[in-house]
Amino acid sequence: MLAGVRLYLVTALLARLAEEGVAVAAVLLALDRAGSAAEGAFVLTALMAPHVFAAPLAGALAGRVRSPRVFYTGALAGFALAVEALVLLVGRAPLPVTLAVALAGGCCGPVVSGGLSGLLAVLVPAGTARDRAYALDAAVFNAASVTGPLVVTVVTGLASPAPAMAVVGAAAACAAVLVALLPHRRQQDTEERPTLRADLMAGLAVVWRTRELRAITAATCLAFLGIGGLTAATVLFADAHGSPGAGGALVTAFAVGALIGSLAVARRPVPAPRLAGLAMLGLGLALAVAALAPSVTWAAPLFALAGLFDGPLLSATLRIRADHAPPRLRPQVFTLGAGLKITAASCGSAVAGLCAGLPAPLVLLGIAVVQAAAAVLYAVVRSPRTRGTAAVPEAFTP
Incomplete structure (x- = not known):
């Protein structure tokens, strides 16, 4: 194994x-x-x-x-x-x-x-x-x-x-x-196999009806609406501080921090729901402080800190999908979640382009606020008081 x-x-x-x-x-x-x-x-x-x-x-x-x-x-x-x-x-x-x-x-x-x-x-x-x-x-x-x-x-x-x-x-x-x-493992034959259309609808339905899947999908899509514009905002931020070529270094610092964060969680796992909420909050806070940094030199470690939260967020997202999706629909839950995140990120990139005329720290601060909003959305949607089911509906169990 x-x-x-x-x-x-x-x-x-x-x-x-x-x-x-x-x-x-x-x-x-x-x-x-x-x-x-x-x-x-x-x-x-x-x-x-x-x-x-x-x-x-x-x-x-x-x-x-x-x-x-x-x-x-x-x-x-x-x-x-x-x-x-x-x-x-x-x-x-x-x-x-x-x-x-x-x-x-x-x-x-x-x-x-x-x-x-x-x-x-x-x-x-x-x-x-x-x-x-x-x-x-x-x-x-x-x-x-x-x-x-x-x-x-x-x-x-x-x-x-x-x-x-x-x-x-x-x-x-x-x-x-x-x-x-x-x-x-080969899929087992069943007496009555659902149609492809039924499978497509079942995958969408299980994401919506399972509270944990609905919460992490909604929250990460909102978070990636901000993350999608982070590269453009970072380049603008570096340019605003007189170092246009340093944008790539800040992006690299973020990526390296995310890698370290993922490896740290691998050594000492934290419950996925708690990890997801804390990661979104930490990511937003680190980017907010970075937006206020007086120079690229001061911003670099803050971008790395933001990455330290971003890596565990991805880990928590993958774990929640695996734990709460029924086995037969699990591949669809993973591909659907990834597709929605990529779409949200592309929209975020376009929004960042439209905001290019604004002060760069303000754009970066806006991305940070979106991460905090995603954390709040996650907490609200997964709350037992929110309408929806907490477990996988029996109808979707293979």
């Missing part, structure tokens, strides 16, 4: 490294070949757009297939093929063709971003071991957010953006091979 978890973590790191790296590689490749980053931005949009629409379907299919190994291998292989095809297409082929390939790869994205996490509940029984496994899974997310762009930057510096994007695709291909080696 421990070997299976280790293999899963390597698989997830490679897959998410590819997902994080392709965003940077696509922009650099377009800039290198066409002299403009516009096509790269369009490709990135095409890769992200299908998440909210494809996530429920990907999760429903993952829960229905008799051989999860084939499904996850096929999804990761499809993502890898799309990335490698973009190496040849970006800046060379007609834009509609390039975007069609990116959209196809984006349809596989929910399996990479959220679907893989559902496998841990199969590999590890409920309890402290699973809590630690999901904390390590959160650390993998954070590690990928640091290493993905770093790998692309290094390979681009040594060669060019095209080989960098090829390396990203190769990482996804390796993940496709490794996921086939995980100890999956």
Whole structure:
């Protein structure tokens, strides 16, 4: 079982490294070949757009297939093929063709971003071991957010953006091979199998009717409405303090802090509901203090502190989904939650762009307030006095 978890973590790191790296590689490749980053931005949009629409379907299919190994291998292989095809297409082929390939790869994205996490509940029984496994899974997310762009930057510096994007695709291909080696369990046949439409509705319903799932989904979507604009706000903040190039350092400090926070929770797990609420409050407080920092030098450790709370928040989110989703619908709960968060983050990025004319500390303070509001929303929605059920409805139990 421990070997299976280790293999899963390597698989997830490679897959998410590819997902994080392709965003940077696509922009650099377009800039290198066409002299403009516009096509790269369009490709990135095409890769992200299908998440909210494809996530429920990907999760429903993952829960229905008799051989999860084939499904996850096929999804990761499809993502890898799309990335490698973009190496040849970006800046060379007609834009509609390039975007069609990116959209196809984006349809596989929910399996990479959220679907893989559902496998841990199969590999590890409920309890402290699973809590630690999901904390390590959160650390993998954070590690990928640091290493993905770093790998692309290094390979681009040594060669060019095209080989960098090829390396990203190769990482996804390796993940496709490794996921086939995980100890999956075949789905058991049932006398009456629900239709795909019924499964889709059941996944949405279980998220809404299960209080813990409804609370963490609503709260994290609100939180990521702010987090989605954090990168832009950070760059504006650094520029406002006379160090425009230091924005990347602040983002890196946040990511490193998140990685350390995830690893700390893996060593000493905290009950997931308590951890989620404290993490959102701590994240908001740290960003609020950072917004008041007089310089980038003073802000850097505060961004790292904010990351220390962000990493455990992801760990708590994954654990709550695993603990409260029925086994057959668990893949859909993971992909749906991830798809909604990514959509909220993209909206937050757009809002941050619209607020670019405001004072940068004020924008950062607004993001901090959103995190505090998310903590309050989480507490209110999961309260027993809130209308809804606290446990998984019997109708959705496999």
